[in-house]
Amino acid sequence: MIAEVIDKTLRRFEERNYQPAVVKKAGNFLRNMMEHGLKPELIVAIQERRLRNVIEYVYAHSPFYQRMFEQCKVRPEDIRKAGDLHKLAFTTANDIRKWQDFLCVPEEKMSAVFTTSGTTGEPKRMYYTYREMQTLSNLYGAAIRVVHTGRLVALVALPIGHGLWIGGASVQRAVERAGGLPLNVGADNPKETIKWMQRFSPNFIFSSPSYMTALTREAQEIGYQYHLDKIILVGELLTSAHKELFTGYWGAAVFDSYGSTEIGSAQTIALPECSAFHLNDLHLITEIIDPITGQPAEEGELVFTTIRREGMPLLRYRSGDKASWAECKCWLPLRAIKIKGRTDDMIVAGDMNLYGRVIADAISKVSNATGRIKLTVAKEGLGDTMTITVEGKPSKESVHKALLAAYPELTINTQNGNLQLIIETSLDLGSQIKDVKIMDLR
Known part of the structure; x- marks a missing residue:
């Protein structure tokens, strides 16, 4: 009642x-x-x-x-x-x-x-x-x-x-x-x-x-x-x-x-x-x-x-x-x-929702990239840092351009200091089984 x-x-x-x-x-x-x-x-x-x-x-x-x-x-x-x-x-x-x-x-x-x-x-x-x-x-x-x-x-x-x-x-x-x-x-x-x-x-x-x-x-x-x-x-x-x-x-x-x-x-x-x-x-x-x-x-x-x-x-x-x-x-x-x-591949970092699959699909189209990537997110002080390791020999400039095409708002968020973006290239990601690996260290 x-x-x-x-x-x-x-x-x-x-x-x-x-x-x-x-x-x-x-x-x-x-x-x-x-x-x-x-x-x-x-x-x-x-x-x-x-x-x-x-x-x-x-x-x-x-x-x-x-x-x-x-x-x-x-x-x-x-x-x-x-x-x-x-x-x-x-x-x-x-x-x-x-x-x-x-x-x-x-x-x-x-x-x-x-x-x-x-x-x-x-x-x-x-x-x-x-x-x-x-x-x-x-x-x-x-x-x-x-x-x-x-x-x-x-x-x-x-x-x-x-x-x-x-x-x-x-x-x-x-x-x-x-x-x-x-x-x-x-x-x-x-x-x-x-x-x-x-x-x-x-x-x-x-x-x-x-x-x-x-x-x-x-x-x-x-x-x-x-x-x-x-x-x-x-x-x-x-x-x-x-x-x-x-x-x-x-x-x-x-x-x-x-x-x-x-x-x-x-x-x-x-x-x-x-x-x-x-x-x-x-x-x-x-x-x-x-x-x-x-x-x-x-x-x-x-x-x-x-x-x-x-x-x-x-x-x-x-x-x-x-x-x-x-x-x-x-x-x-x-x-x-x-x-x-x-539980999925979404990363909330630097005021953005970023998806591992979207990032991988964008980078896979870059010349000399194999399509395998590793995303590592860490907390640096009060901000977020995302390191993108790309397998192959692509130029960092071409990877960065592909990322901006997928997520144009990255420009504002990196300029604001909301997100620090680091791009690394690697010949081989070793024993990584899947094409996308996400490590959230925060």
Whole structure:
């Protein structure tokens, strides 16, 4: 009964176009609820209600999941709780490239579409309805007001580029809904970003660890120092050295987050005192599986089931991210994980998603290269260094040119100091079996 009341109350709040004053009050209510009333057993009860709803919904509206249910010989009534999800197959990144099969409402009724970056061919796309965008904006806006109640002028220093990335778009909506002023300036030239800071005196920054490092270095060089209340980071590994630098130089509380386009942007949070990421258990059911056997594991691949989506819900989506279950002593009642990297060949370095296969394919076309490469990523101070060892006798200039053709944004990220790129050539990579070998030493 209590779970039903909370579920319906949260739904009413999430789905309406509220004024910022209401969102501010909701932030205070949400904090009190999480600190004092939202017990683990209550969260599970809400999850189960929402899971049953989404299972019935996709069975009625999603061509992909209609086929899956039939192939797995499962009916909606067979899945009543998280433990029943094993009866269904996994959803993969390749599956959702056929996005039409996942739409639960006609495309013309969608309100937003976002795409992933860094992959070959057509990017994966995820559609959202107007109601879903309302939900995300209200939820993120209230989350901001959970941790901050005063002045909110937010510099959004996240990549814009040529694409439809969910990060900057969702942050802008959230800041607006929270009654703040978003300054969506992108993440290109740190010198220009400092100028925007000097003009508007923001007290919040949303960025990535790499770009925030570049911004801090630029500020140190020109002697610009300004107090920030909060820094919220996303997209990459945040180290203790990063946090120490940002807190020490800007005087800010540093928050970290993890998410993806597929699950609805940043659906986890790590408070400054946290030792792990807390999951949004009210919107997600999360599994960790052995990537080989598909069985539950303490450490392995993250698998998500979205339980508050309308346009393209996903069941048992294999994220490709490695994680382990964790304990955190903060006041958040949500389950926690530690991110361990990727299970595929994606490398997150220097504010970019880089794929070993894309790099190998580009270099294989270079004259005198055999096609075998080794990628070594290391942390040098606060930045990332990627060493690309190419088998054969190609010129370093031709390899560099091929890399820029595959990833034009490398120019900006190396100039900014986000990423140091080292190219080595080798006659023989010895006993390396595969044409791509990735070593992440961070």
